Amino acid sequence: MPPSPATPPSLSHPAYRPDIDGLRAIAVLSVIIFHASPRWLPGGFVGVDIFFVISGFLISTIMFGSLAGGGFSYAEFYARRIRRIFPGLVLVLIATLAFGWWVLLADEFRQLGKHVLASAGFVANLVLWGEAGYFDTVVETKPLLHLWSLAVEEQFYIFWPLLLTLAWKRQHLLRWMGVAVGLSFLLNVGLVVRHPDAAFYMPFTRVWELGAGAMLAWVAWRRGPGAAPLPGHQLMGAAGLACIVAALGLLDRYKAFPGFWAVLPVLGACLCIAAGPQAWFNRRLLGSRLFVWFGLISYPLYLWHWPLLAYARVLQEGFLDPPRVLRFGALGASVLLAWLTFRFVERPLRRGGRGVVAGLAGAMVVLALVGAAAQLRWLLPRNDDPSIQAIMNASADWVYPEALKPFTFEGQGFERIDGGEREVLLIGDSHVEQYRARALALAERKPDEVSTLLFATRGACPPIPNLIEDRDPICGERLSAALDLVRTPAVKAVVIGGCWGCYFDVDQSPPAASAPPPPDHYYYRDTQGQRHMLRGGDGVDQSIAALGRLLAEIRAMGKTPYLLLNIPVGADFEPRSRLTGNRLERMTAAPVTPMAPLPPSQAALHERLRQLALANGAIPLDPMAGLCRPDGQCVRADGQGDPVYKDATHLRAAYVREAATFLDTALLAPASR
Known part of the structure; x- marks a missing residue:
């Protein structure tokens, strides 16, 4: 029922469940291990889908309690989201932009500025979708690539409260949630083969994952707090973990994803949540101190790990994978940074009032403006040597x-x-x-x-x-x-x-007997x-x-x-092969002869x-x-030394x-x- 005029609407706070933090731990650890070494956990990217289910469940639980009580307050809802999301995000964006100014080249820094602007406006998924294609920058070197999932969640938080509020007044809540989930799933399946980038990045193809958590929240809310465990809850917990393990092991980056494959992690997450905190696996594994600790720092850990891995790759010549010790060292550093962020940034600011909300929102606006300045080339990186710019111009031509x-x-x-x-x-x-x-x-x-x-x-x-x-x-x-x-x-x-x-x-030479093909x-x-x-x-x-x-x-x-x-084609014709120096110190572009030999x-x-x-x-x-000349020498630069090639091929x-x-x-x- 709608709130009475004397009762200001407020948000309901669901009871804390340590097993959900443990599920967050599985999600974030799966993602960061996959990003550090896909061979170790080929399906680790499904951790993002688990996050979507958890977010849908928790946010919708808050909304159902609020709608049934004093009413739902949009102002309080978004203020709470700002206190929850912005502290760690602002810190990571500042650090990523500052380090990018130091090590990136002109075109890379311009793209980073665009991504900072998109991330501050929570439209990173749409920008990355627009960039996706054959000549897109190597995704592993985009320091803010991972924020696409955060943008999807925030876009969900815009329209989902409106849908639930309207459906609540008409008493058809479950029906409308089911319609939204069904249409989203069909769109996801329909696009995943022909338009895989759209299926991956579009918010409408991900609504069904967040909506699955929301429908689960509706069932839990209708049963009431303190309800007895569902029949078969022990089996649910075991089956949920089995689905997640199967997704982690069976899927890889070459599968048509999300599509039907995403049902595995989504179903697994739903079963784990539905099993409740009393289920043995939830209580003893997900609710263990180690899993709960990783769950508590899961958000800042997700924020920090990818920029560290991306910059480690950028600092490698040719954007090669860094040595394993460096990759997992970056993960160790991200765990430390995540704990420091949680302890000294997130927790203090989460309890702040309107001044904190206004300050965080203002900081995000400033970051958006700085990102726009970098994108428009009003703010140039440290490595802006004119000889490098000639190579960047060729790469973009x-x-x-x-x-x-x-x-x-x-x-x-x-x-x-x-x-x-x-x-x-x-x-x-x-x-x-x-x-x-x-x-x-x-x-x-x-x-x-x-x-x-x-x-x-x-x-x-x-x-x-x-x-x-x-x-x-x-x-x-x-x-x-x-x-x-x-x-x-x-x-x-x-x-x-x-x-x-x-x-x-x-x-065509055969590999050594001990080596795989x-x-x-x-x-x-x-x-x-x-x-x-x-x-x-x-x-x-x-x-x-x-x-x-x-x-x-x-x-x-x-x-x-x-x-x-x-x-x-080949390395001799790649303009970037002329880059010399060290990104951490100084880089220039070495002059080359205008010709290179044809293999x-x-x-x-x-x-x-x-x-x-x-x-x-x-x-x-x-x-x-x-x-090419008759002697087998071929043009790679014009008379002014500018490359005639965009890249090596x-x-x-x-x-x-x-x-x-x-x-x-x-x-x-x-x-x-």
Whole structure:
């Protein structure tokens, strides 16, 4: 019932349950061990899903008690959230931003500023979702990556109280919670394969996890405080822990997650909570002093551990994994920092009044402004040498798909540049996408001559039928749609390209007898379903033969096939390899010679593919004609010393725009050439 006018609404405080703190301990320890060494606990990331269930349970328990009592106070609710969330978060954001100013380079610090701004506004999940993609920064080096989950929770805390308040007045609380949970779960399952980044980061695909805890809270609240344990509560506790253990051991980062797989940790957490503090496992294990202690510091531990691990990776050359002793040393330091934060920051401020709330909110606003200043380059990092900036400019020099018009074919989203009636379809991976800069330049400079250009591409997806990238199930679907697009009458020419050196220039020497075979996610699958690995097998020969058959098939359709040959790739062409010095001291960019040698294996592959094109009626498009000299030396920097490469395997847009003239024969209408 609504509160009486004489009774100010306030929040109900549920009885403390040590076993829930113990469940928090399992969640946070799983996450930090996974982040330090995924091999030790491949499914440790499900700790976040356990946190979601716990949050939904506790917050909804508070709300049900308040709605049934004096009423729910939004002001008190959010003030309490600020006292709970902001102290540790403000401290970690300050420390992360300060250390980033000292060690990061210009583009890295700018991105950190954007993430500080997003974290202060609790929209980090949406920003990270927008960044996700083939050319996204290595996620292990984003110091605030982990705050996506905190943003999801805070977004839940905005709309969930509104939903419960409205449903409470209409006496249909459980029904509306069930509807929200069901729709969220269906959205999660529907997106996880085709749009995995959206399924992972979107708040609406995570509501069902928090909502599961809320529905459990409703059942517990209706039974009343001090109710007898549920029938079978001992079995529930054991089954819940078994589900969590199964999730930790069976899942890994390559599973389609959350999806159906997330049911395991969510169900496990729900069963553990439903079992109650009287269940043997809850009382003796989750309620033990060690587990409760880790549970009490779980929030600051979660906040601290990832920036320490991320900066440890940043300080390694090439963003390599630090030695194990350093990674677990970082975890030890995060435990110490978490306890200090809990003892001397969180606990004192949690009992503060309105002044503390206003001060914490003001500090978060200031952090947001500093983050915005860093993102806008008004605040520069310590390492801002102009020679480094030239490398950063090259790394960011890429034409994104927003520059092209989107279109859909057979449910797949492609891009286009409108031109004449003749349509040219470009199929491939990011090595075709890198030439969008030339295509756009032709459309601007020769609008009456350029063909309509269709880009059917996806990063890291090889454009050869039955050449499988098993980490990305969308590759096959997109290639199938692209090949159907070839058959449409308007398409007159087809350009096929890829990072041929990445796929085919592989070491075929067998590993030592004592060593496991090298991991490889690319293989050719024959008509009998047998796998032919590119590395250590005959998959390269099988794949190149399939590419030849594809070119011949396109020719037989009456279309003109073009084979886009490979560019030089490797560490010699990586602009960041010029960085010298130490991030903790001073860094500069060393000058390099404008040329670098073409590896003999890449030269042999280049000639093999050229002959393959000619043998199957295709026209070879040769980037090396302009990049490499007859003596095997290839361009890596222009006359001013600026890189012509974006990274070790892609050309930058500024170079492509002017120098990739070898493409013009395919992209312009025949009469204009």
